[in-house]
Amino acid sequence: xxxxxxxxxxxxxxxxxxxxxxxxxxxxxxxxxxxxxxxxxxxxxxxxxxxxxxxxxxxxxxxxxxxxxxxxxxxxxxxxxxxxxxxxxxxxxxxxxxxxxxxxxxxxxxxxxxxxxxxxxxxxxxxxxxxxxxxxxxxxxxxxxxxxxxxxxxxxxxxxxxxxxxxxxxxxxxxxxxxxxxxxxxxxxxxxxxxxxxxxxxxxxxxxxxxxxxxxxxxxxxxxxxxxxxxxxxxxxxxxxxxxxxxxxxxxxxxxxxxxxxxxxxxxxxxxxxxxxxxxxxxxxxxxxxxxxxxx
Amino acid sequence: xxxxxxxxxxxxxxxxxxxxxxxxxxxxxxxxxxxxxxxxxxxxxxxxxxxxxxxxxxxxxxxxxxxxxxxxxxxxxxxxxxxxxxxxxxxxxxxxxxxxxxxxxxxxxxxxxxxxxxxxxxxxxxxxxxxxxxxxxxxxxxxxxxxxxxxxxxxxxxxxxxxxxxxxxxxxxxxxxxxxxxxxxxxxxxxxxxxxxxxxxxxxxxxxxxxxxxxxxxxxxxxxxxxxxxxxxxxxxxxxxxxxxxxxxxxxxxxxxxxxxxxxxxxxxxxxxxxxxxxxxxxxxxxxxxxxxxxxxxxxxxxxxxxxxxxxxxxxxxxxxxxxxxxxxxxxxxxxxxxxxxxxx
Numbered sequence: 001x002x003x004x005x006x007x008x009x010x011x012x013x014x015x016x017x018x019x020x021x022x023x024x025x026x027x028x029x030x031x032x033x034x035x036x037x038x039x040x041x042x043x044x045x046x047x048x049x050x051x052x053x054x055x056x057x058x059x060x061x062x063x064x065x066x067x068x069x070x071x072x073x074x075x076x077x078x079x080x081x082x083x084x085x086x087x088x089x090x091x092x093x094x095x096x097x098x099x100x101x102x103x104x105x106x107x108x109x110x111x112x113x114x115x116x117x118x119x120x121x122x123x124x125x126x127x128x129x130x131x132x133x134x135x136x137x138x139x140x141x142x143x144x145x146x147x148x149x150x151x152x153x154x155x156x157x158x159x160x161x162x163x164x165x166x167x168x169x170x171x172x173x174x175x176x177x178x179x180x181x182x183x184x185x186x187x188x189x190x191x192x193x194x195x196x197x198x199x200x201x202x203x204x205x206x207x208x209x210x211x212x213x214x215x216x217x218x219x220x221x222x223x224x225x226x227x228x229x230x231x232x233x234x235x236x237x238x239x240x241x242x243x244x245x246x247x248x249x250x251x252x253x254x255x256x257x258x259x260x261x262x263x264x265x266x267x268x269x270x271x272x273x274x275x276x277x278x279x280x281x282x283x284x285x286x287x288x289x290x291x292x293x294x295x296x
Numbered sequence: 297x298x299x300x301x302x303x304x305x306x307x308x309x310x311x312x313x314x315x316x317x318x319x320x321x322x323x324x325x326x327x328x329x330x331x332x333x334x335x336x337x338x339x340x341x342x343x344x345x346x347x348x349x350x351x352x353x354x355x356x357x358x359x360x361x362x363x364x365x366x367x368x369x370x371x372x373x374x375x376x377x378x379x380x381x382x383x384x385x386x387x388x389x390x391x392x393x394x395x396x397x398x399x400x401x402x403x404x405x406x407x408x409x410x411x412x413x414x415x416x417x418x419x420x421x422x423x424x425x426x427x428x429x430x431x432x433x434x435x436x437x438x439x440x441x442x443x444x445x446x447x448x449x450x451x452x453x454x455x456x457x458x459x460x461x462x463x464x465x466x467x468x469x470x471x472x473x474x475x476x477x478x479x480x481x482x483x484x485x486x487x488x489x490x491x492x493x494x495x496x497x498x499x500x501x502x503x504x505x506x507x508x509x510x511x512x513x514x515x516x517x518x519x520x521x522x523x524x525x526x527x528x529x530x531x532x533x534x535x536x537x538x539x540x541x542x543x544x545x546x547x548x549x550x551x552x553x554x555x556x557x558x559x560x561x562x563x564x565x566x567x568x569x570x571x572x573x574x575x576x577x578x579x580x581x582x583x584x585x586x587x588x589x590x591x592x593x594x595x596x597x598x599x600x601x602x603x604x605x606x607x608x609x610x611x612x613x614x615x616x617x618x619x620x621x622x623x624x625x626x627x628x629x630x631x632x633x634x635x636x637x638x639x640x641x
Contacts, residue, residue, distance in 0.1 A: 054639065074484065083476060085475035087472075087478045088315065089310065089315060092309065098303050102481075102484040102486050237485060245513065
């Protein structure tokens with residue numbers, strides 16, 4: 001069996017009065033995109049920062065290619081934090097050259113610029129880039145050393161849909177180069193599209209782990225029917241349902257037998273004009289496992 | 297290692313040079329102060345008479361006992377104690393018009409030194425001779441007057457250098473930590489020592505260039521007294537700036553709040569500005585103040601710089617100050633590197 005590129009064993013991180021990470025174990029195989037998901041305060045950023053070597057665990061081990069993290073890990077890992085500030089008054093080119101100089105080996109600047117589509121912004125002050133351009137530059141900084149493993153901590157937060165799709169393409173191109181990607185995100189669609197394997201964390205523990213499809217198949221054997229509230233007659237209210245959004249007025253019915261439920265709706269005079277049937281998603285699973293209460 | 301230090305040094309220097317407002321301020325402030333003070337003190341110089349006294353009997357405040365001679369009861373004259381071992385230096389100061397008169401009131405001595413070319417010395421001599429008391433033997437000293445601006449220019453440049461080193465490095469590192477930039481660097485192979493050395497060298501080069509340009513530029517108009525070697529002066533500048541930058545690393549090692557860093561840096565800079573002899577000599581001040589002034593790197597830097605510029609001191613003469621500065625630098629660097637942290641956690 002091949003040694004995982006990263007192994008996390010019995011990882012704990014305690015702060016006074018808080019168990020931020022409470023006994024986490026998982027392994028990441030070479031060449032996959034591994035997603036670490038969880039609500040705010042679940043402990044995923046603490047976990048990923050311990051894996052990056054930025055903060056020290058209270059206890060537990062983190063192995064890189066079977067060895068304790070050390071100089072080799074520093075040289076072979078690329079990291080993009082949730083938010084990164086850079087030096088003022090430096091251009092994109094100067095930032096790339098500077099970070100490249102900190103590593104013994106790396107990608108040629110031209111190749112890096114092409115991968116991250118930065119050519120037209122190379123001589124622009126890095127502080128004057130748009131959100132998407134800036135994230136691409138930060139990704140380029142994470143790739144300057146041609147890393148074997150790339151950590152991306154919520155890389156698309158705050159980006160518009162085009163910039164997010166563009167970033168997904170970049171992540172897929174990194175995976176295509178047989179790099180391992182460790183991703184945290186709040187966007188379940190992003191995790192579903194990019195990740196080969198995911199772990200869902202809550203209250204410092206891993207509560208689910210597997211491929212997105214495996215997890216969905218394990219947890220759900222039903223589908224979701226959504227229809228506008230105005231099309232949902234009072235007579236149909238004996239069908240188990242819930243109001244998904246009282247403002248827009250959407251009713252959600254979860255069923256294992258679509259035909260039977262549709263027949264009941266028709267029988268009670270419901271209009272099917274605005275009805276949608278969809279399979280369960282990672283977001284459903286996430287909410288099911290972590291609850292729907294608001295997290296700080 | 298050298299490659300990483302050079303890259304960090306280059307990036308930081310580029311950031312400083314492109315920050316036009318900060319760069320401009322580093323030039324404008326000292327030039328404005330030098331010319332401003334030269335204008336303010338271009339008339340009759342400092343109004344106070346200053347007389348050094350060598351005496352066996354001192355008061356509780358370590359001042360010469362007024363009962364030793366009726367002249368010591370004279371109003372509007374500042375009398376200060378001259379240690380026996382520093383008589384030669386004090387005589388030189390009379391020659392330089394830095395001290396208006398020197399009295400030796402020890403038993404069996406009873407001399408006074410006065411500069412024949414000094415107006416203030418002339419008046420003081422009349423007062424001394426007309427005031428009664430034991431007769432003193434006159435010793436004449438000659439020499440060109442040291443203008444206040446000659447005396448104060450190392451102070452102004454030193455003060456500017458102190459602010460630039462402490463705030464320019466300390467504040468910047470705290471800002472880097474607060475913004476998360478240090479955290480990003482921590483994710484690279486760059487070590488804390490490499491990062492700190494790059495910051496030290498970058499600021500060192502910049503402050504030496506800025507200070508040298510300001511000195512040369514203002515000297516073109518002011519023609520400062522320069523009795524010693526410019527190379528020695530540059531060495532003092534180098535060692536002094538290094539020490540002040542190292543001190544800033546102690547402040548910046550762990551702090552992640554700019555407000556706290558600002559407070560701590562002010563706590564260091566203001567006493568140094570008052571106690572290091574930037575604007576006035578510490579001679580004749582309270583002994584506790586004089587002792588405290590020895591704790592300030594700026595005191596040793598200014599003492600060495602003035603000794604070179606005004607007295608033509610060589611390296612051997614200022615070796616004591618240089619050794620103290622090197623020692624302080626080593627201690628500050630060790631504390632800074634040992635306590636440094638990358639993140640604001």
